[in-house]
Structures are given as structure tokens and as C-alpha cells.
Amino acid sequence: MADISLQTYTLVITGAPYSSQAPQTALDFARAAVTAGHRIDRVFLYGDGVHVASALICPPSDEPHWPRLWSEFLAGNQIPAVACIASALRRGLIDSGEQQRYELSAHNIRAPFEIAGLGEWVEAGTCSKVLYFHSGA
Amino acid sequence: MGGSRYLQQSTLFSQRGLIMTMLIVIDQAPYGSWSGREGLDMAFSLAAFDQSCALLFSGAGVNWLRTGQQPDGLGQKSVEQNLGAAAIFGVEALYADAPACQRYGLADGAIIAGVTLIAPDRAFMAGFEKVTFAG
Secondary structure (H helix, E strand, C coil): CCCCCCCEEEEEECCCECCECHHHHHHHHHHHHHHCCCEEEEEEECHHHHHHHECCCCCCCCCCCHHHHHHHHHHHHCCCEEEEHHHHHHCCCCCHHHHHHCCCCCCCECCCEEEECCHHHHHHHHHCEEEEECCCC | CCHHHECCHHHHHHHHCCCEEEEEEECCCCCCCCHHHHHHHHHHHHHHCCCCEEEEECHHHHHHHECCCCHHHHCCCCHHHHHHCHHHHCCCEEEEEHHHHHHCCCCHHHECCCEEEECCCHHHHCCEEEEEECC
């Protein structure tokens, strides 16, 4: 019973917060997995999921703040998280490097999220179990 | 729906002599959603990193494969052209859900070249190590 094989997971979130439950379900899974001793090697935001990395989301005070809850979980467990650069740029999720490159007025990526290419996702697929959290639409 | 193009999974893979790693499934019609384009990007990325992958168009997604698409009025790029680049980028196969093609009125002549019609059943899916949807 004690010898449950421990897994390494990569989570991919493709649903946006406040329009889908995907970020919430993924966070619930992540918390349960870490509590059970499994490892989450990274979180990858793709498609509409990149909105989880927005530093500008301001939900009403009586609603869960999914981007903040995700940030706190990632920082607390030292889990790297990456938003796909193509998905992010299309949707206005910008880090300081891309702000300079495109000469934009601001950047809005919430720490500890970073922007990177799909290569991160490809690499994850070769070394861990990859779970997808979609919008369900 | 040409019977000759309707390959059995076992035949397909014994001929190829390999099992492909990743199947990306696109099940949304083109133009109304970006998830299909982002699914295509996933396939192109896998191919760019020398990972074996293929695309399956199922449900309303088979409309990606229609010839003569004219999206100019929408101000969008033709997905037909994007798909034309799949082989060049190294995507190993384009599969279409044969029953869905029939449902959407896609006869043989209405489907772009290089597409293999299959029944997306358990046996077909078993030929892939991983199957994923774009969104």
C-alpha cells in the first residue's frame, strides 16, 4: 500500500479562467498530486489557457482569484510554468522582452509564469505524463 | 466514400512498420475557433523536434479538409494552405473520420489530396502512443 508508484506530471491548461473550469480543475489536481507525493515538473498554458498568467485579471472580491491562486501554488512548490509564446502574443499576454521587441506600452505576465515556445511542451511529452485540462466547449 | 481508401488500421500500420507517437485530434470546424490552428501548431512543433506525429480530423473538424475553401471574406488565412504544408513540415499522416466525412457531405473529390479515411475506433487509436486534442 505504501509503495504507490510516484509519477511525474506535466499539466497543460487550454481553457481560460472565468470562461471555463479548466484552470480550477487543474489546480485541484495539482494540489492533490503534490499532497500525495507525486511530482509536477511543469505547467504549460496553451490557447485560451494563457490568460491564467495575466497579472491584470481582477475578479470580484467574492470570487476565487485563479491567476493568484495558481501563482501562489507554483511559487510555493517551485514548479516552473510556461505560457506558449504564440498563444500568449495573440491574446495580449506579454513579458518585458516581448514588450521591447514589439514596442508595446506594457507587459502583464504574472510571476512565476514565463513565456516560451512549444518546444517546452514537446520536451515534456518525452519525459513525463502529460495531462490536458480543456474548456470542454 | 471510396472503399479502397478506407484502410483498416491493421493493414495501415503493418505496411508502415511503425507506431506513431502522437495523434493530434482536431474536432472543431475551421474559422469559427482558433483551437484547430493551435492544434496544427502542436503537430508542426512535434515534427520540428523530430517527434513522430499525425493529425486526425473528426466530427466537424473534417471541414478542414474541404477543397476550394474561400475564407477571404472572413479575413482569415486558408487552413487548406496551412494543411498543405503539413507533409513538408514532417507531419507523417493526415487522417479523416470517414463517417464524419459522409455526414458533412465530403465525397472523395471534395477532400484535399493526401488524406487517409479511417474509422476512428479503438483499434485505430491503439496505433498511437498518445492521443491529444488541441482544446
